[in-house]
Amino acid sequence: MSTLKFAVLPGDGIGPEVMEVALNVLSTIAAKENMQLDYKTADVGGIAIDNHGSALPDSTLEVCKTADAILFGSVGGPKWENLPPKEQPERAALLPLRKAFSLFANIRPGLLYAELAEASPLKTERIPNGIDIVCIRELTGGIYFGQPKETKDLEGDDILAIDTMIYKKSEIERIADVAIATAKSRGKRLCSVDKANVLETSVLWRQTVTERVAAKAPELELTHMYVDNAAMQLARDPNQFDVLFTENMFGDILSDEMAVICGSLGMLASASLGAGKNSLGKPFGLYEPAGGTAPDIAGKILANPCAQVLSAALMLRYSFGLEEAATAIEKAVETAVKGGTRTSDIAFGSEVASTKDMELAILASL
Numbered sequence: 001m002s003t004l005k006f007a008v009l010p011g012d013g014i015g016p017e018v019m020e021v022a023l024n025v026l027s028t029i030a031a032k033e034n035m036q037l038d039y040k041t042a043d044v045g046g047i048a049i050d051n052h053g054s055a056l057p058d059s060t061l062e063v064c065k066t067a068d069a070i071l072f073g074s075v076g077g078p079k080w081e082n083l084p085p086k087e088q089p090e091r092a093a094l095l096p097l098r099k100a101f102s103l104f105a106n107i108r109p110g111l112l113y114a115e116l117a118e119a120s121p122l123k124t125e126r127i128p129n130g131i132d133i134v135c136i137r138e139l140t141g142g143i144y145f146g147q148p149k150e151t152k153d154l155e156g157d158d159i160l161a162i163d164t165m166i167y168k169k170s171e172i173e174r175i176a177d178v179a180i181a182t183a184k185s186r187g188k189r190l191c192s193v194d195k196a197n198v199l200e201t202s203v204l205w206r207q208t209v210t211e212r213v214a215a216k217a218p219e220l221e222l223t224h225m226y227v228d229n230a231a232m233q234l235a236r237d238p239n240q241f242d243v244l245f246t247e248n249m250f251g252d253i254l255s256d257e258m259a260v261i262c263g264s265l266g267m268l269a270s271a272s273l274g275a276g277k278n279s280l281g282k283p284f285g286l287y288e289p290a291g292g293t294a295p296d297i298a299g300k301i302l303a304n305p306c307a308q309v310l311s312a313a314l315m316l317r318y319s320f321g322l323e324e325a326a327t328a329i330e331k332a333v334e335t336a337v338k339g340g341t342r343t344s345d346i347a348f349g350s351e352v353a354s355t356k357d358m359e360l361a362i363l364a365s366l
C-alpha cells in the first residue's frame, strides 16, 4: 500500500474549512485506490503569529521538510493587517516558504466551465465555451528577491528605495522547461511574456526561451508578447492563449488578472513546484487555492471548497505522480458544479449551497 506523506497548513480565514473538505476528498480517493494518507498539520500565517510569534515558525518548516508535499490553505486577515508589511502573514509566510523549498515554478490553471461563464466579467457572450488556459510564473527570482533591496536616507532629507530585478540564464532555462512540458501536454502553444523593449532581464529571457524551445521542442508554436499588451489581450480574448509564461512580477499581475477573468477565485487551484525532488523522486511542491482567506464569510461554512480540492488534485498529479486519481477528483468537482451545486460565488440567482453541500456533491460524484 502506498503512503501519501504531506504537510497540511490550513492557515487563516476560510482556510481550515475548505482544507477539511480537501482532506475528506483525499481520504475517499485513498480508500478507493488502496492508499494511505500520512499528514501532519501545522500553523502558518496569522494563527502562527498568534500561537508562535512568527508567520512561519521553525516547527512548521520542520513538518514541511519531512513531507513529500505541502497542502496550503490561505493566510492573512484583518487582525494582522496593521503589522508592518514585512511581518504580514502573506509575505512573511509565503516568500520564505518559496525560498526554503526553491519553489520556482508556479502553475496556475485558468479554467472556467462553459456553464459558469456568466461568473466571468467577460460573460457568456465573449467566452461561450468558457476558458481553458494556464499561466506559468517564475517564482523565486526577479525583482521579488534580487539584491540590493533596501531603503536608505540620503543627504538633504531625501530617501532612496531600491529593488533589483535579476535573472540568470540558468533560472530562465529551468522555468522554460516547465513551460515547455506544460505546453506539450496541452495545446502546444506557448506565449512568453516579457518587456524586452525596456528591460535587460527580458532581453535575456526572450533569447533564452527562444533557444530552449528550438533545442527541446521545436514542434511548439512559440510567440513573444510584451507584458502591457498581454494584459490587454487577456482581458479581450483569454482563449487566444494556451500556455502563458512569464517572470515573477509580471506573472503575479497576469495570473491574478487571469483569475478574475475566470469568474470565481473559489474555483482556481495552483501548484508551486520546487527544484528538489521528494522521497518519491517527484518534484516537491506547495499546493494552494488562488483565492484568499475571505474573512467576510470565514467560519460560516459558506466558502467554495473547490479550489482547495483542485489544489489537492494537483498535489496528487505533480508530487505523487497519481495522474488518474488527480483526474478523478477534477472530474468529480466538474460533475458536482455542472450538476447544479453552487456556493454563493458561482450561484448567480440559483439556490446557494454551503461548503458542506459542495463536499457531499463532490464525494457523491467520486
Ligand code: IPM
Pocket (backbone or CB within 6 Å): 090, 091, 094, 095, 252
Ligand atoms: C501571490 C501573492 C504573493 C505574491 C504575495 C502575498 C507575496 O500575491 O501568490 O500571487 O506576490 O507572489
Ligand code: MN
Pocket (backbone or CB within 6 Å): 252, 253, 256
Ligand atoms: Mn498575487
